[in-house]
Amino acid sequence: MQIHIVQEGDSVYSIARLYDSTPNDIIEANELETPGKLVIGQALVVPIVGQYYFVQPGDRLNTIAEQFNMTADRLAAVNGLNTDSTLAVGLRLYIPDQPPTPITSNAYIEPYGGTVSDTLRQSAESRAVNLTYLAPFSYEIQEDGTLKAPPLDNFKEIARKNDAVLMMVVTNLADDGFSAELGRKILSDEALQDKLLDEIIQITKQVGFKDVHFDMEFLPPDMKESYNQFLRKAKQRLSKEGLLISTALAPKTSADQKGAWYEAHDYQAHGEIVDFVVLMTYEWGYSGGPPRAVSPIGPVTDVVNYALSEMPAQKILLGQNLYGYDWTLPYEPGGEFAKALSPQQAIQTARKNNVAISYDQKEQAPYFTYTDGEGKKHEVWFEDARSIQKKFDLIKEKNLLGISYWKLGLSFPQNWVLLSNQFSVKKNP
Numbered sequence: 001m002q003i004h005i006v007q008e009g010d011s012v013y014s015i016a017r018l019y020d021s022t023p024n025d026i027i028e029a030n031e032l033e034t035p036g037k038l039v040i041g042q043a044l045v046v047p048i049v050g051q052y053y054f055v056q057p058g059d060r061l062n063t064i065a066e067q068f069n070m071t072a073d074r075l076a077a078v079n080g081l082n083t084d085s086t087l088a089v090g091l092r093l094y095i096p097d098q099p100p101t102p103i104t105s106n107a108y109i110e111p112y113g114g115t116v117s118d119t120l121r122q123s124a125e126s127r128a129v130n131l132t133y134l135a136p137f138s139y140e141i142q143e144d145g146t147l148k149a150p151p152l153d154n155f156k157e158i159a160r161k162n163d164a165v166l167m168m169v170v171t172n173l174a175d176d177g178f179s180a181e182l183g184r185k186i187l188s189d190e191a192l193q194d195k196l197l198d199e200i201i202q203i204t205k206q207v208g209f210k211d212v213h214f215d216m217e218f219l220p221p222d223m224k225e226s227y228n229q230f231l232r233k234a235k236q237r238l239s240k241e242g243l244l245i246s247t248a249l250a251p252k253t254s255a256d257q258k259g260a261w262y263e264a265h266d267y268q269a270h271g272e273i274v275d276f277v278v279l280m281t282y283e284w285g286y287s288g289g290p291p292r293a294v295s296p297i298g299p300v301t302d303v304v305n306y307a308l309s310e311m312p313a314q315k316i317l318l319g320q321n322l323y324g325y326d327w328t329l330p331y332e333p334g335g336e337f338a339k340a341l342s343p344q345q346a347i348q349t350a351r352k353n354n355v356a357i358s359y360d361q362k363e364q365a366p367y368f369t370y371t372d373g374e375g376k377k378h379e380v381w382f383e384d385a386r387s388i389q390k391k392f393d394l395i396k397e398k399n400l401l402g403i404s405y406w407k408l409g410l411s412f413p414q415n416w417v418l419l420s421n422q423f424s425v426k427k428n429p
Contacts, residue, residue, distance in 0.1 A: 001097075001421040002046035003385045005359075006038045019046045031344065031413040039350045041357030043366065043384040045414045055091040068095050100424040103395065103402035106133040106167060106278065106317060109155070110407050116153035123408040124155060128162035130419055132426050133211060135167035137407065139203070140174070141186055145195035147203065156208055163427040167246070168209035170200065171216065178217040180260070187219070187226040197237050204243055210429065211275070212238055215248040219264035228269040235273050244275040244429065251281050251303040251319075255310075271311025278404040279303055282321040287338045291327040291379040293365035295320065297390045304398055317404040318395055322412050324382025329369075342410035346382035357384075364390045385414040392422055402426075 002019050004010075012023040012035045027035045029047045038044075053064060061083060062072040076083045079093050109124055111117070128134055136155055140148040147170070159166050172183045186192050200212055212234070219227055231247065238245050247270050250261040255268070270277055281300045285292035300318075307316055324346050325338035341349070346366075350357050353370035360367060367381045395403060403419075419425075 001418060002048055002051045003389065004044045004046050005386075006040055006042040006044065008040055010038060011036070012038070015044065015046065019048055019052060021046050021048050029413065029417050031411065033348075034351065037351055039347055039357055041359065041366070041368070042347055042350070043357075043386050043414065045385050045417045047417065050094055050096045053093045053095055055087045055089055055093065057089055059087055059089075061085065061087065064093065069098060070095070097421070100422060101396050102426055103400075103423045104132045104276070104317060104429065105130055105402050105404075105419070105423070105425045106135055107131055107405040108135045108137045108169065108407040109409065110137040111151045111153070114151055116151050116155075117409075120409045121153060121158075124158050127408055127416060128158050128164045130416055130425055131159075131162070131164045132402070132429060133167040134159045134164050135169050135213060138169040138171040138173060138215065139200075141170065141172055141182060141196060143182065143185065145186065145189075145192040145199070147196070147199050149203070152207065165210040165428060166208060167211045167213050168200065168204060168207070169213045169215055171214075172219070180218050180220050183216055183219040183227075183264075184223055187223050187230055193230055193233060197234060200234075201237070201241055201243075204241065209243070211244040211246055213246045213248065213278075217248070217250065218260050221260075221263035224264040224266050227264050228266055228273065231270065231273045245273075246276045246278065247274050248278045248280055248319075249307075251279060251283075251299070253299075253302045253306045267307055267310040271307075271315055274315075276315045276317060276401055277307075277311070278317045279307055279319050280406075281319045282406065285325060285381050287325055287340065288334075290331045291325070291329075291338070291367075291381060293360065293363040293367070293381050293387075294324060294383070295387075295391070296363035296365060297387075297394070298362065300391065301394060304394060304400070308398065313399045314401045316398075316400045317402050318391060318400055319404050319406060320388070320391055321383065322405050322407060322410045322415065324380060326378055326380045329377040329379055341380070341382065342412060343382050343384060343415075344411035344413070346380050349380060359386060383412060383415070385418060388412075388415050388418060392418065396422075 012026050016023045025047045029045050065072045065075040136150045172179050235245050250265050252262050281303050282295040285294045323340050327338040328336050350368050355368050355370045357366050357368045365387045366384045369379050371377050
């Protein structure tokens with residue numbers, strides 16, 4: 001699979017010729033609505049077997065081979081070269097595909113307004129083939145220990161047809177967001193916990209959930225050990241029912257990291273207790289903050305490295321956003337919130353405003369600026385094939401269990417093409 005960055009003068013036809021592909025394959029893989037109007041700086045996936053590399057100044061056969069986890073001898077043989085050959089700048093080298101890496105893949109799906117939209121249903125239907133788990137978001141804990149269910153529509157049937165399984169997501173969400181007060185009440189009352197677990201087990205049997213996923217956020221800091229104890233109780237009871245248990249963890253880089261999102265999440269304890277965790281490695285750039293990449297590779301890697309110091313790699317799903325943000329400038333704290341948008345919408349916005357897409361090498365994320373019809377300046381950060389490839393490389397480098405997407409319903413076709421090309425998704429855990 002090739003990633004190509006659109007340059008001035010490129011067309012789907014010229015790109016197809018460059019990589020021995022076809023225009024239709026490129027259009028379909030990238031779901032191009034206006035294939036005759038590519039955006040300079042736009043990342044496209046070109047569906048071919050293997051990929052090509054064009055020699056850059058200073059390249060040597062062994063340095064190129066190292067980039068692609070090959071030996072120089074293998075790279076030379078594939079391309080009909082001698083190992084001591086001098087490489088001309090611009091020479092096209094063929095890089096064969098590596099064997100796919102087995103991973104676990106999860107995606108949350110969040111209905112709004114008590115119903116499942118056609119967009120969400122279609123997204124689940126088209127992406128479940130790439131998933132181990134499909135996770136309707138969410139069962140909300142009530143004050144009396146019961147649960148308020150999300151609409152499930154035909155998610156069970158979609159999962160069944162694609163050999164995926166349903167994940168039961170349990171949260172301390174209330175009307176105004178994650179509730180510290182509700183978390184404290186549940187974690188301080190053994191009777192409420194027992195009632196909650198009774199109801200969870202009953203629902204898993206009715207619906208057919210295979211994993212119970214606790215996403216309890218913004219808990220009071222002094223509830224850390226209470227949360228750990230609750231998870232121990234839950235693990236004991238749920239395991240007897242043949243159920244897995246998992247948790248979502250705020251993106252920490254140290255055990256004593258301060259902040260309402262972080263302090264009650266104990267990486268070491270969760271690593272010991274639950275079957276796997278989801279690291280929420282996104283929202284460095286967030287709707288209420290200044291413009292920045294949502295999941296910059298440096299901070300994401302720092303969180304992964306800390307997690308690996310506390311738990312096995314095969315218990316870690318890397319959290320990955322399927323969205324970006326459009327900020328109105330100048331950014332002012334407490335001012336206008338950034339608008340969320342899908343990667344496809346970001347590209348459409350750049351095309352509409354006739355601006356090129358740039359790429360931040362440090363953050364490993366695409367971005368651009370534009371001025372709207374009212375004269376207001378905007379800054380957009382999103383994900384593309386290059387940025388997601390860096391996360392895939394991290395998963396392979398660290399031998400992580402896999403990836404967890406927040407969330408379905410946002411169009412990012414390049415992600416799914418690359419995922420299918422590089423990984424074999426485990427089914428029916």
